Amino acid sequence: xxxxxxxxxxxxxxxxxxxxxxxxxxxxxxxxxxxxxxxxxxxxxxxxxxxxxxxxxxxxxxxxxxxxxxxxxxxxxxxxxxxxxxxxxxxxxxxxxxxxxxxxxxxxxxxxxxxxxxxxxxxxxxxxxxxxxxxxxxxxxxxxxxxxxxxxxxxxxxxxxxxxxxxxxxxxxxxxxxxxxxxxxxxxxxxxxxxxxxxxxxxxxxxxxxxxxxxxxxxxxxxxxxxxxxxxxxxxxxxxxxxxxxxxxxxxxxxxxxxxxxxxxxxxxxxxxxxxxxxxxxxxxxxxxxxxxxxxxxxxxxxxxxxxxxxxxxxxxxxxxxxxx
Amino acid sequence: xxxxxxxxxxxxxxxxxxxxxxxxxxxxxxxxxxxxxxxxxxxxxxxxxxxxxxxxxxxxxxxxxxxxxxxxxxxxxxxxxxxxxxxxxxxxxxxxxxxxxxxxxxxxxxxxxxxxxxxxxxxxxxxxxxxxxxxxxxxxxxxxxxxxxxxxxxxxxxxxxxxxxxxxxxxxxxxxxxxxxxxxxxxxxxxxxxxxxxxxxxxxxxxxxxxxxxxxxxxxxxxxxxxxxxxxxxxxxxxxxxxxxxxxxxxxxxxxxxxxxxxxxxxxxxxxxxxxxxxxxxxxxxxxxxxxxxxxxxxxxxxxxxxxxxxxxxxxxxxxxxxxx
Numbered sequence: 017x018x019x020x021x022x023x024x025x026x027x028x029x030x031x032x033x034x035x036x037x038x039x040x041x042x043x044x045x046x047x048x049x050x051x052x053x054x055x056x057x058x059x060x061x062x063x064x065x066x067x068x069x070x071x072x073x074x075x076x077x078x079x080x081x082x083x084x085x086x087x088x089x090x091x092x093x094x095x096x097x098x099x100x101x102x103x104x105x106x107x108x109x110x111x112x113x114x115x116x117x118x119x120x121x122x123x124x125x126x127x128x129x130x131x132x133x134x135x136x137x138x139x140x141x142x143x144x145x146x147x148x149x150x151x152x153x154x155x156x157x158x159x160x161x162x163x164x165x166x167x168x169x170x171x172x173x174x175x176x177x178x179x180x181x182x183x184x185x186x187x188x189x190x191x192x193x194x195x196x197x198x199x200x201x202x203x204x205x206x207x208x209x210x211x212x213x214x215x216x217x218x219x220x221x222x223x224x225x226x227x228x229x230x231x232x233x234x235x236x237x238x239x240x241x242x243x244x245x246x247x248x249x250x251x252x253x254x255x256x257x258x259x260x261x262x263x264x265x266x267x268x269x270x271x272x273x274x275x276x277x278x279x280x281x282x283x284x285x286x287x288x289x290x291x292x293x294x295x296x297x298x299x300x301x302x303x304x305x306x307x308x309x310x311x312x313x314x315x316x317x318x319x320x321x322x323x324x325x326x327x328x329x330x331x332x333x334x335x336x337x338x339x340x341x
Numbered sequence: 342x343x344x345x346x347x348x349x350x351x352x353x354x355x356x357x358x359x360x361x362x363x364x365x366x367x368x369x370x371x372x373x374x375x376x377x378x379x380x381x382x383x384x385x386x387x388x389x390x391x392x393x394x395x396x397x398x399x400x401x402x403x404x405x406x407x408x409x410x411x412x413x414x415x416x417x418x419x420x421x422x423x424x425x426x427x428x429x430x431x432x433x434x435x436x437x438x439x440x441x442x443x444x445x446x447x448x449x450x451x452x453x454x455x456x457x458x459x460x461x462x463x464x465x466x467x468x469x470x471x472x473x474x475x476x477x478x479x480x481x482x483x484x485x486x487x488x489x490x491x492x493x494x495x496x497x498x499x500x501x502x503x504x505x506x507x508x509x510x511x512x513x514x515x516x517x518x519x520x521x522x523x524x525x526x527x528x529x530x531x532x533x534x535x536x537x538x539x540x541x542x543x544x545x546x547x548x549x550x551x552x553x554x555x556x557x558x559x560x561x562x563x564x565x566x567x568x569x570x571x572x573x574x575x576x577x578x579x580x581x582x583x584x585x586x587x588x589x590x591x592x593x594x595x596x597x598x599x600x601x602x603x604x605x606x607x608x609x610x611x612x613x614x615x616x617x618x619x620x621x622x623x624x625x626x627x628x629x630x631x632x633x634x635x636x637x638x639x640x641x642x643x644x645x646x647x648x649x650x651x652x653x654x655x656x657x658x659x660x661x662x663x664x665x666x
Contacts, residue, residue, distance in 0.1 A: 017505045017551070018645065020628055053379045053507055054528065057542035061526030089527055175543055180342045182378055182507035182545035199524060201386030202414055203379065217382035218500055220507035222547070226342070303345055320343065 017222045026221055030214070033228030040234055043164050043187060048210040050186040051219055051227075056154040056173040058204070059184065060089035063126065063150055063169060066188075066206045068094050069195040071123035075099035075147065077116070080107055080131035081309055086152060090126070093197070099125055102136075109270035110138055123195075124148045124168055130156035133307035135280025135314060136273045141166045148192055156277045157185070158234060159319060160244035168192050174223055176277075177319045179230055183223035234319070243319055244276075250317045250326035251276035257330040257337075264337040282312040288340055289313065299332050342547045351546055355539070358553030365556055365565060368489050368512060373535040375511040376544055376552075381407075381479040381498040383529070384509065385414035388451065388475055388494060391513075391531045393419050394520040396448035400424035400472065402441070405432055405456035406634055411477060415451070418522070424450055427461075434595035435463055448520075449473045449493055455481035458632035460605025460639060461598045466491045473517055481602045482510070483559060484644060485569035493517050499548055501602075502644045504555055508548035559644070568644055569601075575642045575651035576601035582655040582662075589662040607637040613665055614638065624657050 019026045034049055043049055054062070063086075064074060072094050076087045078101040090096050099118045100111035118125050125144045130137040132155040141163060142149055148168025157172035164170065164187060174183035186206065194207045202208050203217045234243060255274060258265040258281055267274065267281045283289055292313065296304055306312035315329055344351045359374055368374055379387070388411075389399060397419050401412045403426040415421050424443045425436035443450050450469045455462040457480040466488060467474055473493025482497035489495065489512060499508035511531065519532045527533050528542045559568060580599060583590040583606055592599065592606045608614055617638065621629055631637035640654055 021506070022633060023628065053383070054526075055378065055542045057528045058378070058526055061528070065524075065526070092524060092527075173543060175546075180545070180547040181346070181543045182548060197524075199390075199417060199522075201379075201383055201390070201526075201529075202417075203382045203386070204526075217380045218498060218506045220505070220545070220548075221500075222505040223507060223545075303348065308347060 019221060021215060021218050021221050029221075029225050029228055030219065033224055033231055036228065036231035036235060037185075040158065040231055040240060041162065041164055041187075046190045047164060048188050048190060048193060048206070050188065050206065050209045051214040051224055052184045052186055052204065052209055053182055053220055054204070055181070055184055056152050056171060057085070057089075059152070059171045059186065060086045061093070062200070062204050063124070063171065064090045064093035064197075065200040065204070066196045067123045067148075067150075067169070067192060068197050071121060073097060073119065073122050075118050075122040075125040075144075077111065077125070077127045077142075078102060079110055079128055079136060080134035081307065082131055082133060082152065083126075083128040086126060086128065094123070097122060105270070106268075107134060108136075108268050109273040110136060113140075113142065116142065118144045118147050120145070120147060122147050124150045126150045126152070128152045130154075130275050130277050132275075132278050132314075132316075133280075133310045134269070135267065135275045135278055136269045137275035137277060139272065148189065156275070158240060158243065159247050159277050161240040174227060177230075179227035180220075180223040182220045183227055246323060247276045247317055247319070250321065250323055251279060253323075253326050253330045254279045254315055254317070254333075257333040261333070261337045262341070264341045265333065277318065278314055278316050280306060280310070280312060280314040285340075291340070292336055295336055296329075296332055299328065301329050301332055304329075344546060346540060346543050346546050354546075354550050354553055355544070358549055358556055361553060361556035361560060362510075365483065365559055366487065366489055366512075371515045372489060373513050373515060373518060373531070375513065375531065375534045376539040376549055377509045377511055377529065377534055378507055378545055379529070380506065380509055381477050381496060382410070384477065384496045384511065385411045386418070387525070387529050388449070388496065389415045389418035389522075390525040390529070391521045392448045392473075392475075392494070392517060393522055396446060398422060398444065398447050400443050400447040400450040400469075402436065402450065402452045402467075403427060404435055404453055404461060405459035406632065407456055407458065407477065407479075408451075408453040411451060411453065419448070422447060430595070431593075432459060433461075433593050434598040435461060438465075438467065441467065443469045443472050445470070445472060447472050449475045451475045451477070453477045455479075455600050455602050457600075457603050457639075457641075458605075458635045459594070460592070460600045460603055461594045462600035462602060464597065473514065481600070483565060483568065484572050484602050486565040499552060502555075504552035505545075505548040507545045508552055571648060572601045572642055572644070575646065575648055576604060578648075578651050578655045579604045579640055579642070579658075582658040586658070586662045586666070589666045590658060602643065603639055603641050605631060605635070605637060605639040610665075616665070617661055620661055621654075621657055624653065626654050626657055629654075
């Protein structure tokens with residue numbers, strides 16, 4: 017934490033972290049990998065600021081709480097087209113490909129690959145033709161393999177599967193770099209940080225160090241294909257507990273679009289929610305409250321959660337349903 | 342590092358850190374204290390973006406490398422007036438008060454309270470009348486008491502005297518909040534973060550935790566008055582080593598303006614610099630390289646450096662001068 021970021025020790029730490037992340041995700045060489053700051057919420061502004069110099073319109077796909085936040089912020093910079101929306105289905109799923117209309121006049125098309133407040137996730141990669149696909153992957157980044165070459169920009173806050181909050185990862189195709197609006201803060205310009213190896217200003221050195229350890233750990237555990245298998249098993253166990261509860265637990269997301277990263281559910285009797293949380297806490301099962309804006313319950317299955325954790329929660333859910341069903 | 346920032350545990354950590362920092366600095370109640378992100382370099386853009394809605398001009402005082410960086414960035418947002426410059430003295434000191442002309446048409450007057458690349462520091466507080474004084478205090482924040490009420494905005498990156506890089510502290514007088522230019526990223530708007538207790542988006546939770554420990558440690562050690570006494574003794578010891586070296590070591594900063602936070606010096610024989618660094622390293626004295634843009638040597642005397650560290654460096658300097666003088 018006290019190392020100067022300009023010294024050889026930290027440069028080696030940052031280079032190893034970059035190399036391991038590139039290997040984990042298979043990032044092609046024509047993509048820049050930036051370690052920046054401010055979180056995904058800062059990218060809600062910085063994506064339009066960095067990409068809109070030529071085309072002043074952007075497409076967004078509305079799937080829940082976080083994609084709406086991104087859209088509200090983008091409207092401060094450009095005309096926002098809704099390429100597709102989950103509204104027709106009450107936001108119970110990802111709009112299917114045939115419902116999308118992406119405008120060739122748009123600078124990019126933005127998706128939220130996993131909605132952590134709502135509990136839905138893309139299990140397929142949208143095809144947006146010549147319009148670059150931009151994805152906020154904060155909550156499912158590194159939970160599974162992705163084909164980076166299908167995207168124009170991928171961004172993710174670190175605090176889910178990467179490391180301490182603050183570090184923000186941006187992966188951007190080289191030809192999209194250099195289109196920032198005037199007035200984009202220099203340290204947040206993709207070109208400035210790409211040209212200077214993410215060291216145009218002091219990076220979040222400690223977070224980069226921890227992230228590097230996590231990347232190494234993921235490689236040692238078998239990489240993202242193995243994490244995807246583990247995460248699928250964890251999620252399947254919890255969704256099974258919901259399905260087999262005879263309606264005691266409810267998940268309003270269509271099965272095909274349910275998140276493997278975050279399982280959102282409610283109780284048939286919402287009045288039992290405080291008792292559920294209290295009883296769970298007694299078994300050491302914590303942080304099960306739903307997103308404050310949405311309510312209900314949710315179980316985060318980020319990479320750091322072992323299968324035994326998901327199993328313990330599922331058993332508790334079975335027991336609680338039996339006791340109160 | 343895994344705590345949700347919305348939970349009661351982290352909220353208590355953040356509240357204690359805020360309370361301790363307010364007590365340490367004596368921050369008046371009509372000032373907001375923000376824990377934000379991006380470093381001081383981000384504030385080079387975000388200060389003008391947050392303060393320029395009414396007046397589109399700002400005064401800057403040019404004293405060295407970092408104030409120039411702030412000026413270059415500010416020119417992207419407004420007309421920058423030079424209220425005073427160290428150019429006349431070859432940047433060997435802080436321009437004296439009688440050399441300043443602050444324009445009443447300026448939204449603010451910006452200073453860099455300590456120039457870490459050059460080694461000079463304000464040992465007095467400028468009087469700018471009705472024009473709010475804005476200070477980048479990154480490198481001497483918490484090194485000494487300050488009268489916050491003399492400032493409109495104080496900002497500081499955490500990585501010197503506060504905690505892990507990433508966390509950025511902004512102290513802003515309430516009446517200056519709410520004047521952001523259109524297009525300021527929402528999570529970096531002072532008003533947005535002030536209204537939401539710096540939790541409009543995920544804060545740098547680990548850095549806030551460590552910062553809180555540091556604030557507590559500083560209070561237990563006697564607060565900023567005691568730190569100022571210790572830092573003055575550390576600096577005096579090193580400047581004495583320079584002065585008593587009969588020109589072997591040189592410091593080009595006027596004695597009255599020399600930094601107590603960072604001692605910048607050169608060798609009469611610059612060719613000896615690599616030998617100096619190598620011999621210092623053998624005694625465990627490291628990170629003495631000057632800023633890459635400036636060269637030479639520098640000794641950082643941040644709060645974490647004990648007096649014994651300054652004493653060890655001074656003795657080494659004496660020995661090296663004797664051996665090579």
